[in-house]
Amino acid sequence: MEGTNYSRVSEFVLLGLTDSPELQAFFFVVFSIFYVITILGNCLILVTIISTPQLHSPMYFLLGNLSFIDMCLSSFATPKMIMDFFTHHKTISFEGCISQIFFLHLFTGTEIVLLISMSFDRYIAICKPLRYSKIMSQHVCLGLVIISWTVGFLHTMSQLAFTLYLPFCGPNVVDSFFCDLPLVIQLACIDIYVLGLFMISTSGMIALVSFLLLLTSYVIILVTIKKHSSSGSSKALSTCTAHFIVVFMFFGPCIFIYVWPFTNFLMDKVLSVFYTIFTPFLNPLIYTLRNQEVKAAVRKMSNQYISFRKTAQITLPLQESFEIMVGHGVELGLPSPFLHLHSMENSARKQP
Numbered sequence: 001m002e003g004t005n006y007s008r009v010s011e012f013v014l015l016g017l018t019d020s021p022e023l024q025a026f027f028f029v030v031f032s033i034f035y036v037i038t039i040l041g042n043c044l045i046l047v048t049i050i051s052t053p054q055l056h057s058p059m060y061f062l063l064g065n066l067s068f069i070d071m072c073l074s075s076f077a078t079p080k081m082i083m084d085f086f087t088h089h090k091t092i093s094f095e096g097c098i099s100q101i102f103f104l105h106l107f108t109g110t111e112i113v114l115l116i117s118m119s120f121d122r123y124i125a126i127c128k129p130l131r132y133s134k135i136m137s138q139h140v141c142l143g144l145v146i147i148s149w150t151v152g153f154l155h156t157m158s159q160l161a162f163t164l165y166l167p168f169c170g171p172n173v174v175d176s177f178f179c180d181l182p183l184v185i186q187l188a189c190i191d192i193y194v195l196g197l198f199m200i201s202t203s204g205m206i207a208l209v210s211f212l213l214l215l216t217s218y219v220i221i222l223v224t225i226k227k228h229s230s231s232g233s234s235k236a237l238s239t240c241t242a243h244f245i246v247v248f249m250f251f252g253p254c255i256f257i258y259v260w261p262f263t264n265f266l267m268d269k270v271l272s273v274f275y276t277i278f279t280p281f282l283n284p285l286i287y288t289l290r291n292q293e294v295k296a297a298v299r300k301m302s303n304q305y306i307s308f309r310k311t312a313q314i315t316l317p318l319q320e321s322f323e324i325m326v327g328h329g330v331e332l333g334l335p336s337p338f339l340h341l342h343s344m345e346n347s348a349r350k351q352p
Contacts, residue, residue, distance in 0.1 A: 008094065008167070008168050008169065009094060009168045009169065009170070009172045009187075010093065010094055011091045011092060011093050011094060011097075011172065012091065012092050012093075012094065012097045012172045012173070012174050012179060012184070012187075013089070013090065013091055013172055013173045013174065014084065014090040014091065014092055014174050014176065014177060014178070014179075015090070015173065015174065015175045015176065015177075016081070016084055016085070016090055016176075016177050017081075017177050017269055017273075024085040024086070025085070027085060028082060028085040028086070031078065031081065031082055031277060032082055034277055034278070034281050035074060035075075035078050035079070035082065035277070037281060038070065038071070038074045038277075038280050038281045038284075039071055039074070039075075041281075041284040041285070042067035042068070042070050042071045042280070042283075042284055043067075043071070044284075044298065045063065045064065045067040045284050045288045045294070046064055046067050046068060047301075048294060048297050048298055048301060049061075049063065049064040049067075049294075050064070051301065052297040052300075052301075054293065054297065055293065055294070055297060058121055058136040058138075058140075058141045059118075059121055059122075059125070060294075061141050061145075062114065062117060062118045062121060062141065062144070062145070063118070063287055063288050065114060065145050065148075066111070066114055066115075066118070066283060066287065067283070067284060067288070069107055069110055069111045069114065070111075070279075070280035070283050070284070071280070072103070072107050073104075073107040073108065073111065073275075073276065073279075073280050074276065074277060074280035074281070076100060076103040076104060076107065076178075076276075077100055077104070077177065077178035077276060078276065078277055080092070080178070081177040081178065084177070092179065094168070096179075097174075097179035097184060098160065098163070098164065098179075100178050100179040101156075101159065101160065101163065101179055101180070101181050101184065102156050102160055103156075104156075104178070104180070104181075104276075105152070105155055105156035105159050105160075105181070105203070106152045106153060106155075106156040107152065108152070108254065108275065109151055109152035109153075109155035109156060109206070110148045110149050110151070110152030110153075111148075111152075111250070112152075112206065112207065112210045112251075113147060113148035113151045113152065113210075114144075114145070114148040115210070115214060115247065115250075116210060116213055116214060116217075117144040117145075117147075117148060118287075119213075119214050119217040119218070119221075120144075120217070121136055121141075122217070122221060123217050123220065123221060124136055126221050126224055126225060127220065127221070127224045155203075155206070158202070159181060159199055159203070162195060162199060163181065163184070163185060163199075166185060166188040166190070166192060167188055167189045167190060168187055168188055168189065169189040170187075170189060171187045172187060173187075174187070175269075176268070176269055176272060177269070177272070178272070178276070180257070180272065181199070181200060181203070182196070182200050182257060182258065185199070185200075200258050201258065203254070203258040204254070204255055204257075204258030207251050207254040207255045207258060208251075208255050210251065211247070211248075211251040211255065214244075214247055214251075215244070218240050218243070218244055221240060222240055242286045243286060243287065245286070246279060246282050246283060246286045246287070249274050249275070249278060249279050249282070250274070250275050250279040252271075252274070253271035253272065253274045253275050254275055256268075256271055257271060257272070
């Protein structure tokens, strides 16, 4: 690699999801709706958790961070994909492609560790409830979030440390709607099979081990609940099943794509949509908006907003009417109500 001069490509061509104009128009509408709902839903959760003192607990602190990561994960590639549906020649600069790889592994790595932290929080709350407040302190919660972002950053830097120095001198067509690491490193002008297998398989093994840890934690939680409460087991089973479906939708595609790299299945595009678009869309619905405390807080916020709007609508016409009356009084040479009040105040002060 040292003795050869390579001219690095300046951009990559993204083939997108489909070439059909009808499907592109359909996908534009569908993914635009999904993206807007994802951003608004996660923003609603963040605002609700921050503005409601009753939700300032470890569980909701972790859920708020999950909503923030979901907004980031859904925004690193989805807006460009939506705009590219009406672009005939879909391209991305070399720097933009590397940035997508960086943010993808940063946010997915962070979310993986955060999901494990959330399962740990639920395990302590259900299996060791008397020690929950002592174990899950504010410092511990903050430390878990910092560890999540640190692991995500170290993971993405380990992937880019080799990718940045690969010689990309010719092929530049990426068969996807964003720059994914298994597809990009195949375009290098050297044989990188062993290196690429190591790089990508590490991501796959991290996803696989994390998935098994989460699965184990859910099983332990369900067994504990079933032993202590027969009435709550059905509700816990429903909740854990919904959580597990979202976890499987996030980890399943990652494991499939990264454990068996260099396969170029057509299904890879569909699987990529799950952990970049559908999972950030479903997380607010499954983890937070089904929670009774969050729904009560959202209703309270909406009622306060509606009452504020009604008060503003009543106050503004009264203020305008008062200003009109004052204006007419000035035009007719009548004393202003403010001057009248001011004179009454002065006369009251002069009295002993």
